[in-house]
Amino acid sequence: MKRLSHTLILLPLLLGAGCGDSDTASASGAWVWDLSDVVPPPRVPEDNPMSEAKVELGRFLFYDTKLSENQTQSCGSCHQQKLAFTDGLAQAKGSTGQEHPRSSMSVANAGYAASLTWANPAVVQLERQALVPMFGTDPVELGMEGLEDELLRRLRDDERYPEMFAEAFPKEPDPISLDSITKAIAAFQRALTSFNSRYDRWNEEGDETALTASERRGMTLFFGGDTAQGATDALECFHCHGGFLFSQAVDHDGNEFNQQTFFNNGLYNLDADGSYPKGNEGLFDITDDPADKGKFKPPSLRNIAVTAPYMHDGSIATLEEVVEHYARGGRLLESGDGKDNPNKSNFLRGFKINAQEKEDLIAFLRALTDNELLTNPAFSDPFAE
Amino acid sequence: MKRLVTWMTLSALALGCGDGSSSSQQVELAFAAMVGAEPFVCGQEYSDLGADGASLVLSDFRFYVQEVELKNSAGTWVPLVLDENKFQSGNVALLDFCGDIGTEEMNERAVGTVPAGQYDGLRFKMGVPFEINHANHSTAPSPLNLTSLFWNWQGGYKFLRIDSGQFSANDWRMHLGSTGCEGDAQAGGVTSCANSNRVEVEWDTFDADANTVVADYAALVDGATLGDDQAADVGCMAKPTDTDCGPLFQNLGLPFGGQPGGTQSFFSAE
Numbered sequence: 001m002k003r004l005s006h007t008l009i010l011l012p013l014l015l016g017a018g019c020g021d022s023d024t025a026s027a028s029g030a031w032v033w034d035l036s037d038v039v040p041p042p043r044v045p046e047d048n049p050m051s052e053a054k055v056e057l058g059r060f061l062f063y064d065t066k067l068s069e070n071q072t073q074s075c076g077s078c079h080q081q082k083l084a085f086t087d088g089l090a091q092a093k094g095s096t097g098q099e100h101p102r103s104s105m106s107v108a109n110a111g112y113a114a115s116l117t118w119a120n121p122a123v124v125q126l127e128r129q130a131l132v133p134m135f136g137t138d139p140v141e142l143g144m145e146g147l148e149d150e151l152l153r154r155l156r157d158d159e160r161y162p163e164m165f166a167e168a169f170p171k172e173p174d175p176i177s178l179d180s181i182t183k184a185i186a187a188f189q190r191a192l193t194s195f196n197s198r199y200d201r202w203n204e205e206g207d208e209t210a211l212t213a214s215e216r217r218g219m220t221l222f223f224g225g226d227t228a229q230g231a232t233d234a235l236e237c238f239h240c241h242g243g244f245l246f247s248q249a250v251d252h253d254g255n256e257f258n259q260q261t262f263f264n265n266g267l268y269n270l271d272a273d274g275s276y277p278k279g280n281e282g283l284f285d286i287t288d289d290p291a292d293k294g295k296f297k298p299p300s301l302r303n304i305a306v307t308a309p310y311m312h313d314g315s316i317a318t319l320e321e322v323v324e325h326y327a328r329g330g331r332l333l334e335s336g337d338g339k340d341n342p343n344k345s346n347f348l349r350g351f352k353i354n355a356q357e358k359e360d361l362i363a364f365l366r367a368l369t370d371n372e373l374l375t376n377p378a379f380s381d382p383f384a385e
Numbered sequence: 386m387k388r389l390v391t392w393m394t395l396s397a398l399a400l401g402c403g404d405g406s407s408s409s410q411q412v413e414l415a416f417a418a419m420v421g422a423e424p425f426v427c428g429q430e431y432s433d434l435g436a437d438g439a440s441l442v443l444s445d446f447r448f449y450v451q452e453v454e455l456k457n458s459a460g461t462w463v464p465l466v467l468d469e470n471k472f473q474s475g476n477v478a479l480l481d482f483c484g485d486i487g488t489e490e491m492n493e494r495a496v497g498t499v500p501a502g503q504y505d506g507l508r509f510k511m512g513v514p515f516e517i518n519h520a521n522h523s524t525a526p527s528p529l530n531l532t533s534l535f536w537n538w539q540g541g542y543k544f545l546r547i548d549s550g551q552f553s554a555n556d557w558r559m560h561l562g563s564t565g566c567e568g569d570a571q572a573g574g575v576t577s578c579a580n581s582n583r584v585e586v587e588w589d590t591f592d593a594d595a596n597t598v599v600a601d602y603a604a605l606v607d608g609a610t611l612g613d614d615q616a617a618d619v620g621c622m623a624k625p626t627d628t629d630c631g632p633l634f635q636n637l638g639l640p641f642g643g644q645p646g647g648t649q650s651f652f653s654a655e
Contacts, residue, residue: 043571045573115568115570121566121567122540122567122575123537123538123540123568124568124573125568127523128537131535135532135533136538138618144532145532145535146531148530148532177524179524181523182523255570255571256571258569258570260570279618279626284626285624286564286566287579288565288579288624288626
């Protein structure tokens with residue numbers, strides 16, 4: 001009875017608040033991805049359909065420092081558009097200055113991740129992942145733990161958000177909620193697709209002029225071609241970094257399988273178990289299986305030229321050094337030779353590559369940069385001057 | 386100090402039908418937090434804790450219980466059907482002995498109904514049932530909507546949270562939830578967890594009228610080194626690789642680090 005009268009009171013309010021407007025918005029505001037035939041759309045959860053209004057709300061929330069306790073950081077602080085949504089740091093820094101053990105991952109194409117973050121098989125949906133930086137304490141990122149009421153108050157008191165939430169969630173009687181926040185941010189991230197590199201022009205549109213001769217040679221090496229030494233598929237890059245995402249750990253709309261993958265690429269080898277530095281051992285930190293020590297998700301290589309430094313802990317500074325790392329088949333440190341790590345992927349056999357080939361391969365990796373992503377106003381910080 | 390309120394309600398009111406089982410009775414199950422022999426008071430310093438005799442001031446002491454059941458005179462375990470309120474949802478209740486972070490009020494009881502009768506035993510689990518644990522937290526009702534109890538890295542809740550300090554380097558914390566969880570993008574969430582980490586408590590003799598469920602912090606940290614953190618995380622974050630967790634898991638009766646689970650000593654009936 002109580003609920004009924006509540007609804008009856010609300011109904012005229014909703015009508016008065018511009019149902020007509022939101023109807024028009026949804027008719028013209030259905031979200032459509034601008035994707036080529038070779039790229040499937042991301043998987044969209046049934047309870048979070050895409051709309052233009054939701055993506056736009058998600059963009060504002062993504063860049064809003066109201067999402068951090070001390071209002072100094074937003075998602076966009078560690079995921080900056082000009083760096084393909086990374087931060088240029090070896091290890092991220094949270095709003096309280098606490099250092100994260102890991103390097104900020106690009107959130108471009110995050111909607112295609114089989115699992116999110118560097119090595120966590122449990123986090124598989126952007127809506128749920130968003131709660132980690134907001135409320136996590138080990139380490140503190142946005143530092144909002146226990147402050148959900150304060151967060152909602154900040155957004156309700158804002159002059160812009162009540163209308164934006166109502167448009168993005170027209171069926172919700174109380175649209176400003178934690179659920180709506182995570183859904184809008186997730187929708188924005190699903191909209192953040194990045195498939196407009198010169199490689200894509202060559203691949204999808206058959207534009208032969210899109211790649212230079214050097215880049216095409218590098219592409220051949222990347223995808224298993226012979227080296228000057230006559231070795232076939234010596235580089236083995238595409239086994240982990242293949243497919244439209246340039247990562248095998250992919251999910252999308254039509255995917256029927258769990259394609260989570262985690263590999264050890266020989267960065268460390270601290271003891272007989274192949275240990276990595278404590279507390280940052282990848283999949284092992286979740287499973288406690290020594291065979292999982294040092295296993296991390298192969299990240300997408302799209303926009304890789306603008307997302308230095310590299311690896312889960314940012315411990316390799318340049319693409320040149322990355323290629324040298326793989327050519328050696330593991331990293332030699334005083335603490336141990338990663339090349340001999342017992343968990344190392346058998347795709348890391350090491351290879352011989354001459355100076356020209358190295359240059360070609362890196363040229364190809366640089367051709368995976370989508371400059372439109374880095375400047376597209378639809379993905380930009382709405383609070384920036 | 387009478388905690389148990391028992392009265393009869395007509396089944397017509399309680400169940401909406403006259404099926405012959407004439408009545409139900411309300412049960413108010415009392416919980417208390419202790420530190421050894423002393424009652425726990427939030428913000429008070431306790432000394433001589435753990436293997437290294439550490440002193441700590443706690444700022445948070447909370448846990449969820451699920452599937453509370455009483456044993457009737459026929460020896461059958463009967464669910465305590467919890468009232469719906471801000472500390473209880475479905476078959477889950479939150480006990481809170483600090484009321485500091487996240488919630489302001491404390492809660493030292495679980496309240497619900499059982500069919501009228503005599504009951505002489507109690508069992509429950511410290512935890513949140515799998516289906517609720519891994520559902521969408523952002524739409525969950527109270528007390529499952531407290532971000533300070535979200536355990537997002539495993540897509541679940543912290544079943545137990547006991548913190549000292551306010552996030553300084555010298556803090557010591559115990560956060561417990563399911564670990565080793567795996568998800569699937571198609572399923573949209575967690576599908577299984579290798580370590581449930583739900584603490585099972587069962588007492589054949591327990592009088593809800595007279596007894597209290599006591600959670601003893603001193604018993605929880607017995608044998609643990611609190612002053613010298615060995616792993617990367619502060620205190621025990623229940624990670625299977627967190628070497629600070631061993632004694633705590635043992636005291637909770639949970640398997641850890643290849644050691645099988647045993648009898649828990651954190652909870653006692655008094």
